[in-house]
Amino acid sequence: MDYFTAFWLALVQGITEFLPISSQAHLVLAGQWLGDVYQGLAFDVVLHAGSLVAVIAYFRHEIFTMLRDWFGTWLGKGATKDSKLGWWVIIGTIPAGVLGILFKDLAEGVLRGEVIMGLALIVFGLLLGLADWKGRGDRDEYSLGLRDVLIIGFAQALALIPGTSRSGITMTAALFLGLSRDAAARFSFLLSIPIIAAASLLLTFDLVREGTDIPWDTLLVGFVVAAVSTYACIHYFLAFIRRIGMQPFVIYRLILGGLLLWFFL
Template sequence: MDAVQAALIALVQGLTEFLPVSSQAHLVLYSLFTGQTYQGLDFDIILHFGSLVAVVAYFRRELLAMAGDWLGALVGQGQTADSRLAWLIIIATIPAGILGLLLKDLAEVALRSPLVMALALIGFGLVLGWADWRHRGQRDEYSLGVRDAVIIGLAQALALIPGTSRSGITITAALFLGMTREAAARFSFLLSVPIIAAAGLLGIVDIAQEGVETGPLPLLVGFSIAVISTYACIHYFLAFIRRIGMQPFVAYRIILGLVLLLFFLRS
């Protein structure tokens, strides 16, 4: 992998990781159109760490408040809105964490095909469109309860199906629970922090066994572009959905799914 290829893949990853459109599907499309094989595990991990740095940087105030109040609650200083939100993030992470460990091989091998991705893009895209169309929600992330966190966490586990989109399915569940679009997106982004961090740490264990395949320059380029593009994506996405909503992403998912179906039927 050279620096140009690393930059292109990182840009695709960074711009789609937090949009409800499936970064996996876009990376598959990149491979189909360019004929280049998907990057190694080490490069994949560095891109996700880039996205993690971006989301932590963007929500640094919220995360610091949550972490501080959560630790304070543990030592008996009492619960606050931020400590409660931190607990809800932890609760919502558990279903995807458990199912991710149990079904990792199935998701990475048996379900990783253009057909599965295409059907997931279209099917879950239509569900997102329905949730957004019936949108009447006024709740923010601080109004959620344990039951809501469990429901969103179970929805996040569906992202094990390639093409689903982790952000897309969690935003969909949050909209059905009556949250505003911006609050649904914010909770989805905050929820990404522990799951991306955990996946990255597990990946590092695998790298320790298999070794590093990618050179230092592509890794540095990929990480840098992933951070910048992910940060910009989060910022503009929140502004976009406030004014326009989710329907453009629904249409995009359907078109992308049809393109993948075309490739599947022709192969």
């Protein structure tokens, strides 16, 4: 892989990872546009690692407080709203983690097609639009209960269907539960941390088993571009939805999904 390809694939990953428009669909399309490119396991690892570093860096204060209070509960210091949120992130990750292991081959095989991506972009885009229009309230992420977290967690598992968008479906569920746009996005981003970390770890194990040569120069380009673009995307996305909302992303999903169906049906 040359530097040009590494740069553009990493940029696509960074921009789309946390937008509700499906990074997986965009990476598949970008790979085809660049000449049916498969970036390989090593590049998958660094793209995930770049996005992970970015989201941790952006929410570093919230994460530090959650971890401090969560560990504090084990030392008898009592529960706080941040320790509770830490538990919700852990519990909300379990459904997608379990179902991801069970249905990994299905998600990477039968479901990985342009028509399914197009349908998922449209169907789940319409749900996002409905949630943003009717379901949005003023709850914050600290008001979540166990039932709320399980609903969001099982919604996250739907992202196994390519084109769904992990961030999009979790924000949709959170909006239907009455969270504000800002709170829905923040909890979705926090919920992504263990999922991306686990995916990166599994990909690393696969990479070690393959024992392939590692092109460190292009991997460094991919990591840096993915990390910087992801960080910027999170910042501007949060500012954007506070003022305008989700509807522009809904329209984009409908157009992209329609084009995929037009070309591949």
